[in-house]
Amino acid sequence: MERLPGGRRPRLVSSLGLGRRSWEVTLDEERGRLAWRDPRPPRRAGENCFVPISEIIAVEETEFNKKQRNIGRWQKMAKLHAFTVYYVKKARNHRWRCSDATFWCEDEHLCNQWTQALKELLEMQKSRPKQLLVYINPYGGKRQGKRIYEQKVAPLFSLASISTDVVITEHANHAKDNLFEVNIYKYDGVVCVGGDGMFSEVMHGLIGRMQKDSGIDQNNPKASLVQCNIRIGIIPAGSTDCICYSTVGISDPVTSALHIILGDCQPLDVSSVHHNNTFLKYSVSLLGYGFYGDILKDSEKKRWMGPMRYDYSGFKTFLSHHYYEGTIAYQPAKHTHGSPRDKERCRTGCYICKQSEKQLAEQSKERGLKHEEGEEEWKVIKGKFLAINAVSMSCACPRSPKGLSPAAHLADGSADLILVRKCSRFDFLRYLVRHTNQDDQFDFPFVDVYRVKCFQFTSKLSEDNESNVMDIGKKRFGQFCRDHPACCCSIVNSTWNCDGETLDSSAVEVRVHCQLMKLFARGIEEDCKDEAAHSQSSIEQLL
Numbered sequence: 001m002e003r004l005p006g007g008r009r010p011r012l013v014s015s016l017g018l019g020r021r022s023w024e025v026t027l028d029e030e031r032g033r034l035a036w037r038d039p040r041p042p043r044r045a046g047e048n049c050f051v052p053i054s055e056i057i058a059v060e061e062t063e064f065n066k067k068q069r070n071i072g073r074w075q076k077m078a079k080l081h082a083f084t085v086y087y088v089k090k091a092r093n094h095r096w097r098c099s100d101a102t103f104w105c106e107d108e109h110l111c112n113q114w115t116q117a118l119k120e121l122l123e124m125q126k127s128r129p130k131q132l133l134v135y136i137n138p139y140g141g142k143r144q145g146k147r148i149y150e151q152k153v154a155p156l157f158s159l160a161s162i163s164t165d166v167v168i169t170e171h172a173n174h175a176k177d178n179l180f181e182v183n184i185y186k187y188d189g190v191v192c193v194g195g196d197g198m199f200s201e202v203m204h205g206l207i208g209r210m211q212k213d214s215g216i217d218q219n220n221p222k223a224s225l226v227q228c229n230i231r232i233g234i235i236p237a238g239s240t241d242c243i244c245y246s247t248v249g250i251s252d253p254v255t256s257a258l259h260i261i262l263g264d265c266q267p268l269d270v271s272s273v274h275h276n277n278t279f280l281k282y283s284v285s286l287l288g289y290g291f292y293g294d295i296l297k298d299s300e301k302k303r304w305m306g307p308m309r310y311d312y313s314g315f316k317t318f319l320s321h322h323y324y325e326g327t328i329a330y331q332p333a334k335h336t337h338g339s340p341r342d343k344e345r346c347r348t349g350c351y352i353c354k355q356s357e358k359q360l361a362e363q364s365k366e367r368g369l370k371h372e373e374g375e376e377e378w379k380v381i382k383g384k385f386l387a388i389n390a391v392s393m394s395c396a397c398p399r400s401p402k403g404l405s406p407a408a409h410l411a412d413g414s415a416d417l418i419l420v421r422k423c424s425r426f427d428f429l430r431y432l433v434r435h436t437n438q439d440d441q442f443d444f445p446f447v448d449v450y451r452v453k454c455f456q457f458t459s460k461l462s463e464d465n466e467s468n469v470m471d472i473g474k475k476r477f478g479q480f481c482r483d484h485p486a487c488c489c490s491i492v493n494s495t496w497n498c499d500g501e502t503l504d505s506s507a508v509e510v511r512v513h514c515q516l517m518k519l520f521a522r523g524i525e526e527d528c529k530d531e532a533a534h535s536q537s538s539i540e541q542l543l
């Protein structure tokens, strides 16, 4: 086919059959779309349709025999030539499905011309993956990972001509360890089938491998980490699936598979967690001490309950109403224009994320020129807290459709630090209920929220232990609760919940790394149809 200046093809316009009728079909490279229009006069015409080329999944030659009604009986006609276009159909609530349209004509040459033109355009979609490494956790969530992958995802990957190497994990850390051994550079992406814990494993494997290959010491809390350009795709098959929900807008395996096929790319902030110059973990969603740490610790013993364990342990933890004393020091995220109380949300192509990335890059360039480490002022808060939550993204999930911090950004280089101070059970319940409705969850006198780039936390207990190491009496008999001397409950630390995994230390040093990794996603698309999420929360059910 002759080319226009710039290598573009002229518009391809033909009359092709679709269903029982003839349509005027146009392939317009300049506008990047395939369109079909009813050529009849407007009053009689049916719906006009178009599909962006970037949303076409595959094109296939199709065996086609048109049967035409002829005076009361079916009569087979001459052989027709056809091709099928598989494309993404967007349904409600960010759900995507694979739809198809089979176009036919009698001219074999014309049919080939169309198939070839469409295939060439698909070949030009350079961000689409061709080879993927897939890890399936067969025990995540309701233990459906393998079935979900085989029945819903693998057929779509093969339709899109994506080749895969599939590993079904045999134990925890299998995927993470494996990522240090395989030749990851031959893959266009890594897919994890499971929940947030499985994602966390794959992320640790990939980021860890990148740092190892670049000679970066992960134990240095101030190290500039090397970005990971191998994208991760999440096929949700876990219990919370918060990372998938917050980056796609729905927890649905087919939708996620289609985002992977189209080669979407969403950068993501990653927080590093250290204790005493020792690397502990990375986090992209929730780092929670107190309430969410205690839920996780209790729920780990009840994995057999599946996703229900979080509701059971959540209720138990709510009743226990433990608070924890400690000190938080943080540096505000001055580089970003956003605030946790904003009404605007982080959506596809977010302006705040782009601006923050630029701002951070400029700052680090300036620091580099001056050869100095940016030491800005630290703010310090001491207190008694029911929950300390640091979220690098909204943490929306089916249980909490807006998330723990609805205005948090996926890729702005900051985290929202939410401090829920000691309050009555009733007030805490009011706070939790606001995770699930449209009311402002920060509009309470006992809740504070800050947008930060790094923070440190030390519990009162470890501060006391460090300053009173010689106090043998305390050590032998335990430390007694000074606020409730009569209850004699021994003060204990809570545990950090780091994206669904527990941390071994309560004293932590956390730093947000702007856009350290990338996902096969595009963030949540603006969509007026869906914002009032319909899912009924566990808390509402409990009430």
Ligand SMILES: Nc1ncnc2c1ncn2[C@@H]1O[C@H](COP(=O)(O)OP(=O)(O)OP(=O)(O)O)[C@@H](O)[C@H]1O
Residues within 6 Å of the ligand: 136, 137, 138, 139, 140, 141, 142, 168, 169, 170, 171, 172, 173, 174, 193, 194, 195, 196, 197, 198, 199, 201, 237, 238, 239, 240, 241, 242, 500, 501
């Ligand atoms: N074959 C396996 N056997 C046991 N544990 C595994 C296996 N494969 C992976 N794991 C571990 O299981 C943990 C939980 O898995 P996953 O995140 O998929 O499910 P979940 O905990 O039910 O969901 P969520 O994290 O969304 O709450 C992960 O931390 C992972 O390390």
Ligand SMILES: CCCCCCCCCCCCC/C=C/[C@@H](O)[C@H](CO)NC(C)=O
Residues within 6 Å of the ligand: 195, 196, 197, 239, 240, 241, 242, 285, 286, 292, 295, 296, 310, 311, 314, 315, 318, 395, 397, 399, 400, 404, 432, 497, 498, 499, 500, 501, 538, 539, 542
């Ligand atoms: C009074 C009962 C309260 C029940 C509370 C139920 C839990 C609500 C879930 C909101 C969690 C959102 C943050 C996501 C965290 C994930 O990283 C983690 C691992 O999947 N999930 C949990 C539950 O910790």
Ligand SMILES: [Ca+2]
Residues within 6 Å of the ligand: 269, 391, 392, 393, 408, 409, 410, 411, 412, 413, 414, 415
């Ligand atoms: Ca962020």
